Amino acid sequence: MSAAGPAALAVSWWSSPIDRAVNGGGATDTYFPRLDPAAFAARGVVPMGHAAFAFVLGVALGLVIRRTLPAMATTFAVQAAVQIVVPLWIRPHLAATARTTVPIKPDGAPISIQDGAKQIVTHLEVPPVLGHLVTGLEVTRIRDVGAGAVALASDGASVRADAAVLASGAWLGGLAAPFGVRTPVQSGRGYSFSLPPDGLPTRPTYFAEQRVVCTPLGDRVRVAGMMEFTAPDRPPDPRRVQAIVNAARTLLPSADLTRRTDVWAGPRPCTPDGLPLVGPTRSPRVHVCGGHGMWGIALGPLSGKLLAESIVTGRRAPEFDGAASAAVRDTVSRAGRPCDAPELG
Template sequence: MKPQHTVVVGGGLIGLCTALALRRAGHPVTLVDRGRLGGGAATGNAGELTPQQVSPLASPNTAVDVFRGVFTQSSYLSIDPWQLPRLARFGLGFIRSAGRTRAARGAAALAQFADELLPAMRRLGAEGIDLSGGGEGYLMTNSDPEQLRAAHAAYGARADRGWGEAPGPILRDGQLAEAEPALHPSVTGGFMLPGEFSLDPVTFVASLIERVRDSGVTVREGLTALRVGEGASIVCSREDGTEETVRGDRLVIAAGAWTTPILRRSRIRSAPVVSGKGYSFTVPVARMPETLIHAMDRHCVAIPMHGRLRIVGMMEFDGHPERPNPRRFEVLTRAAAGVIRDADWANRTEEWVGARPMTADGMPLLGPVAGRPEVIVAAGHNMHGLSLAPITAEVVADLVAGRDPVIGGRTLDLAPFAVRR
């Protein structure tokens, strides 16, 4: 097939990896971002690549959290009640997707990526992209024995289906403290998930940007996509307020949590992508944990990254994707203080907020727009945009080339990811 000049909208995790995959396949690429490349949620996240945990947020467990999130300030999930009318379609879809059958269907759809997401990331590593800063294996903790057993069984069941590696044995009290001396003494149970991986997204994104620039991608920063134009074109506004149309043979919309307004202005009907804000900061510690610690009961993650400890968590729906809420940093700090011992919580640095591109059913929007095969959407990767970016990029490259995407030897069933559903 002759090279297809592809315009990619959004230079975040999905857009950067997509631009590289397209260049690798020989297509000319123009990458448009309203700000600088690597903005959005690309760098402050937890750096987790999780073949075992790539599943929708909506589940029978989280349905209860939604109600708590509207009425309390202390929960990891918070929803501004004033936003409820605006979030109605998303919220109803979320509650519907939280039923056992739909949640299982969603997990199976995403599991199509499970075995190939790490190999796809390693392919980037083999090309010289920096995957350093983290390591292999997560310690999953939960001090409620029943919840711990249930989580262990659930990961075991996924592994039995061939989705990721089996968890290690359950460790309790002294055994756990010996395995991870940095844990707070109140943490009484945990197990290892050996097949998971983490990296430092700051160095990862910096090396992606460098490679994108070196590989001949035309980068257009400071250009805000407004709406899809004729064919594969995008009408943008420049920083001085004037409009410019960027044209190609294919158009990929990868604007993360900001995707829905572009589609709406273009009269393209789609499942909504809304911002689920997350927070992170760095904290000085007396002792660095051996591995990433994922505290399931406290809904936060502590990640050793290039010699610093990053704390990540919270899911906030308040309609302001870029506005930090100081109270949320306090809630996150209180949660993490029960996980990590001997940290200097008063001296947090690198405080960051980012917008997860959330869909009600947890599925990304991935595929062409109905009736417009030249316009492809790759957005709405929820909490898994880093895990899924390299494999998403390979899928988009297949779509641009007019091929059915194949993952691990199997044709990808794109139906669950349809833009309009």
């Protein structure tokens, strides 16, 4: 007990900034709320309470059993059972249910990422086409040739332009690293599948405790969740889909979760500080636009518009200052800096 006290106080002091941040911004996949079993058992007087309970339990069982090893084994088994039963089945009933309602503006509408990407391509193909649209090209390298940039494909083809914008999502790091972009872009894959609408919410719904999202999309409802940090090209893991199903089963008892279609794993491009990378690299002819995490569908078009205006006019958009400039600190150079390597092979 004497050791549990100082250890618990030290852990509580060290974790107090994290607890305050979680209380202000909500729990994440990495940091948990104070009432989460993993956090609650390690904060404040709780470890001391567990130590006192184990001590009293051991003394009581020792007086009853009167044999040292059986008493110690029984104490350990009972203490372990308490550690499992109380957090999972008793403590959730001790706190009042928290309900939060977030209004959705009438002019807002859910967007399917896959359908939205197809619509963008279709829009670019409608005359008059501003430029030459090339599809089906796997770009593996970018070269700065002084008067422009050349995109090299895996099949040996190449495309030349006055400037190149690297907007390859979770694959951004491999193309941008030769141009001085050192901030890693990690794939944080989200999983989703579609279900018939029967027994599912009729409006976009986020179940915060289970981290499951239901989004009505026409004649189906998309159920999504999960954050899996892995390689973007890795095949989808069926266990991740099953984890979403298990989390949603108690929330959606009337839904038939076996009628899953359109199972999909999408690699979100995540940066260490959560801020996107938008701006020129050490080459004035190569720019980056990526790392928006889960906000790409909302912030991607705006970032692209501002970056395009900056490339055409030569003036940095003021929106890239402040918070946005922090995202490109020490990773991409300021506009106008000479390229250190005019031709990168």
